[in-house]
Amino acid sequence: MSRPAEGIPEPRHRLGLAALAGRGAVGGGAADDDVTGHADVVLGFALAWAEAVAGTSYVSMSRSEVEQHLAGLTRQLVTALLAEPFDPAPAREVGAAMVAAHFTGTETLTRTVALLATDLPARLGLTGDACPGRERAVERVAAVQGALAGGYAEALRQRTLDEQEAISQAVFVARDQTEQALRASEARFRAVFAEAATGIGVGDVAGRILDANASLLDMMGYSLEELRQRNVRDFMHPEDAASVWRLYDELVQGQRDHFRVEKRFFRSDGEVIWTHLTTSLIRDDRGNPTYQVAMIEDVTDRHLLQERLRYQALHDPLTGLPNRALFLDRLSRAFETGGRDGRVGLCYLDLDGFKVINDSLGHDVGDQLLVAVGQRLDACVSAPGRLVARIGGDEFIILVERSGSTQDVVTIADHVLAALEAPIRVGEHELAVSASIGLVERPVQGTTPADVMRDADITLYWAKSDGKAKWALFDPERNAREVARFTLxxxxxxxxxxxxxxxxxxxxxxxxxxxxxxxxxxxxxxxxxxxxxxxxxxxxxxxxxxxxxxxxxxxxxxxxxxxxxxxxxxxxxxxxxxxxxxxxxxxxxxxxxxxxxxxxxxxxxxxxxxxxxxxxxxxxxxxxxxxxxxxxxxxxxxxxxxxxxxxxxxxxxxxxxxxxxxxxxxxxxxxxxxxxxxxxxxxxxxxxxxxxxxxxxxxxxxxxxxxxxxxxxxxxxxxxxxxxxxxxxxxxxxxxxxxxxxx
CATH class of the missing domain: 3.20.20.450 (EAL domain)
Incomplete structure (x- = not known):
């Protein structure tokens, strides 16, 4: 029988854990050399990890075995963080390995992700203003977090699907047996039905709910009598995709035997839960649809974690503005949906003299200045069809979808320059900052997102070379002259x-x-x-x-x-x-x-x-x-x-x-x-x-x-x-x- 990791006596073979931290579970190479040089980091983080997840999952290991297992996983995480070129894939294997070892408690994943964001980078010296690669390290840690969570979620999902498949097989086997086998299989089904951690509900083809197990009742917050008075369609969510109910209609009409979707449900108290829903059709001896069986897994915590990681992947951690990835995605969609007469505009701006402020007053003041600038830009520009993003350093970009004319981006540029005229107070410093802006506005037909970005970058250079604190509009003739100069x-x-x-x-x-x-x-x-x-x-x-x-x-x-x-x-x-x-x-x-x-x-x-x-x-x-x-x-x-x-x-x-x-x-x-x-x-x-x-x-x-x-x-x-x-x-x-x- 498995037992909780918490309360296990301290390991008697600590030297064995230290040796494992130095040896690891990853193949040789330069990355191995880096990890070997961080044996103390591996050992220290593994002990902190074991302490953090103690009691959150039931695993059949002693405390020392838990520490040894996590030390091997820690070595893989360190390898992923330090690898050149960078590849977060090993972190997915770590997530899958946690599920394989039965570290499946939701709190286990939450504490692991939190510890990975704070403790491990600090032990490796990847944090702090003194670190020259701080922004790059933050991006690596975020990618490793996402990969670990993704591997964890995928492994857990696969395990759930395997369990659901086993249950489905039990249902189908029960249908085809003799009466005696049917009674025996129904007894087994009832045992599985009653004890399964997955919520299970049975209804007829009209959608009336006939039965539900304890897990489903607890998940939905209803009693069995209350559920029997409801119809499946009562649980439609206003934001459900049309495809969900199209699949359901095909199922009850006998056009398909099962379907799987991710779907939201309202609990009895009005709270929304996210679930993995698998619905199967039961037919009679003549093949006519008679019942539907729904198996529902609550994945709300996992969904919220994925949404939080997705937000972090698409937003600048300093200013909270959309980052380059989200901006490029929106720009591509603007071209895809622009149509024949659609137009698009860009305002690509760079702060004048920011490097002097950053170098003379420190990165902390520089960061606060960037936050203040981002707030001003968001306040004076944000509107439907517009997006303000920070794409790196002191560079910001404004996307104008479905622009009407060149005057639209000129007006925005004038507003931005006016918004930055007032000094910005950062601590005891009153800082004056201006911006140079490159403007591009054109029809989406006949060009590409890459062309627009290139021309905006060129025009920003013109604005800076023309005297700063101003905007410059892309000029094809000037660009041709610049290209000719470069060619010469x-x-x-x-x-x-x-x-x-x-x-x-x-x-x-x-x-x-x-x-x-x-x-x-x-x-x-x-x-x-x-x-x-x-x-x-x-x-x-x-x-x-x-x-x-x-x-x-x-x-x-x-x-x-x-x-x-x-x-x-x-x-x-x-x-x-x-x-x-x-x-x-x-x-x-x-x-x-x-x-x-x-x-x-x-x-x-x-x-x-x-x-x-x-x-x-x-x-x-x-x-x-x-x-x-x-x-x-x-x-x-x-x-x-x-x-x-x-x-x-x-x-x-x-x-x-x-x-x-x-x-x-x-x-x-x-x-x-x-x-x-x-x-x-x-x-x-x-x-x-x-x-x-x-x-x-x-x-x-x-x-x-x-x-x-x-x-x-x-x-x-x-x-x-x-x-x-x-x-x-x-x-x-x-x-x-x-x-x-x-x-």
């Missing part, structure tokens, strides 16, 4: 290797006699997908990604190779080559070595190479070492300041820089094109004259950019400018153009 960025390294880049050259002409003295190398990209790209399409992107350094190194080498060809062909009449240096190139530690190697490899004289840097790049080195520029200048390389006059230069600092040439920005030269009615050409002429005088006083040459007319060239020559560059002389072109000009 990703393909640039291979494009250099494939030879997709080439150089055009624009002449630099001496104004006094029109002699060609130099050529500026300008890079172009012949892209296989986007066609011919000017520098403004990719130079900025190359600077952002760092590709400007290898690209600039290629330009320098290719330009010097061409300069050597001119040097060999035209001798002293060959032009010097001018190459632009980006800011990032100028600060590259290997710049001087790269230039020296290129000059050595190509055989170009250093004096025939000019490196152009923007005014901001050169002047930005005022507080930085100028060793690289000085080293290049010492080699004989010419240094030129490009677009001079457009920045905020410290002019007095010019004389300390290793600079040889100033290239005046074309915006000043444009005013010299023709006489203007407002006299602006006079002002521009004076500015250019001043810049030329300043450069000459410092011993620097001057080149004017953007020369497009003869009048400009003549005036620049009169002012004293040394050389010019622009479409008046020639547009950028291939090396042959320079050859023709020199010839």
């Amino acid at each position: 960025s990703a393909t640039m390294p291979a494009a250099i290797e494939r030879g997709e880049f080439y150089l055009d050259y624009q002449p630099l002409v001496r104004l006094s006699d029109g002699q060609l003295v130099g050529a500026e190398a300008l890079v172009r990209w012949r892209h296989p997908e986007f066609g011919l790209l000017a520098p403004d399409r990719f130079i900025g992107l190359a600077e952002e990604t760092g590709q400007i350094v290898p690209l600039g190194r290629w330009v320098l080498r290719e330009a010097c190779r061409q300069a050597r060809l001119w040097q060999d062909r035209f001798g002293s009449r060959a032009p010097f080559i001018s190459v632009n240096l980006a800011v990032r190139q100028s600060r590259d530690p290997g710049l001087v070595a790269d230039v020296a190697k290129v000059l050595a490899d190509t055989g170009v004289e250093a004096t025939r190479l000019q490196l152009e840097l923007t005014e901001s790049a050169v002047m930005g080195t005022a507080d930085e070492p100028l060793d690289a520029l000085r080293a290049l200048s010492a080699m004989g390389v010419r240094i030129a300041i490009d677009d001079f006059g457009t920045g905020y230069s410290n002019l007095a600092y010019l004389r300390h820089l290793p600079v040889h040439e100033l290239k005046i920005a074309g915006s000043f030269v444009e005013g010299l094109r023709a006489s203007a009615a407002d006299g602006s050409h006079v002002v521009d002429a004076r500015i250019v004259g001043t810049l030329v005088s300043l450069a000459h006083a410092l011993g620097l040459g001057v080149t004017a950019e953007g020369v497009e007319t003869e009048a400009q060239a003549r005036r620049l020559d009169d002012i004293g400018c040394d050389s010019g560059q622009g479409w008046y002389f020639a547009r950028p072109g291939p090396p042959d153009q320079i050859n023709r000009l020199l010839s």
Whole structure:
């Protein structure tokens, strides 16, 4: 006979339990090593588990045997929690093993689930604000809880079904026996009927209740006389699925022999209970329906536990808002039920500056702030057809089902920004918080939930990059440009290797006699997908990604190779080559070595190479070492300041820089094109004259950019400018153009 675990004397072989905690019931591997390293955890939790469930179930084991059995199950739970990759499946086996060992009391499961949520994570060090993987650990523990409860429920359900099946078989056997066997089998049935823990009721095909056992009477709260005055249909629940009573009608009409469903019943006191209902049809000798037998198991506790676990699986434990899983489920259903004309909208928001608050004031303050933000969002947004969810960290998302137009999500975004304007009080801190919001609103036809989520994420990034505390609406054209930028960025390294880049050259002409003295190398990209790209399409992107350094190194080498060809062909009449240096190139530690190697490899004289840097790049080195520029200048390389006059230069600092040439920005030269009615050409002429005088006083040459007319060239020559560059002389072109000009 089985006996309660409570009251069993303390085990005399504690060393045996400790050995079991270290040995376990799971196969070898990395997870085993982790569990072996937690033998004390396994032992401690097994003892606490045995203490917690003592007296809640009747098992045929001594106290020491209970502890040993639970130690083996504990090892499986620890393995599941620590496994990489994570898999909660072993916890289902633990739940089934508990039922197999007759730990079937409802309180046993409740205490086990509660202990698993608090005691075991603490012993493993998976809780507390100091734990870096706290949120991940909470998700693992919840998954293990759910798996254990699921395995427990499934095993218990299967055992019940087996018992119900045994009872059904007894009923059918009784029908087919002789009178003597029938009396004997009915006596056995009566014994089973009266003593069964499962509620059993017998009725006729009209639904009148004829008999019920004690378990059913206790479950429903009625006496047998009260039940005999009721009809089966009196126990319909208003929320019963239509399929339940369709199955019942088919049964009593003889169209089926049995059915199983999960169904709610009202007790006599009005309380609702959840049950597993199995109803079977009894036929007479001619096969006509005569009776119905219902077997009912009360699963209310199990159902409530499953509902609680399901809620935890679909809601954020911190804010109580729906989590990513529930949000994605609702989003998918919005697409499934949207129809041909349905629309859907998303507001994807991220808190600005939350990381600073979290890092400076602590995670507890950060968590409370997230709770307060979640409450404000729920208060100002919640309505039928809308869902506010926290999908991770400081990111929230609002789903608008059956939206009417883009204005719907814009209005919601404005409400959210307004709701977050007021400071939030957290303890002694008054915190100001704002949000950046990405908006997407479109018809459900022609798109997918994944597309909408991707575009909302992209638009949130736009909102943050545009200045924060604002919303941005998804723009297909902007997205296409962003995709093109990404494509260019990703393909640039291979494009250099494939030879997709080439150089055009624009002449630099001496104004006094029109002699060609130099050529500026300008890079172009012949892209296989986007066609011919000017520098403004990719130079900025190359600077952002760092590709400007290898690209600039290629330009320098290719330009010097061409300069050597001119040097060999035209001798002293060959032009010097001018190459632009980006800011990032100028600060590259290997710049001087790269230039020296290129000059050595190509055989170009250093004096025939000019490196152009923007005014901001050169002047930005005022507080930085100028060793690289000085080293290049010492080699004989010419240094030129490009677009001079457009920045905020410290002019007095010019004389300390290793600079040889100033290239005046074309915006000043444009005013010299023709006489203007407002006299602006006079002002521009004076500015250019001043810049030329300043450069000459410092011993620097001057080149004017953007020369497009003869009048400009003549005036620049009169002012004293040394050389010019622009479409008046020639547009950028291939090396042959320079050859023709020199010839």
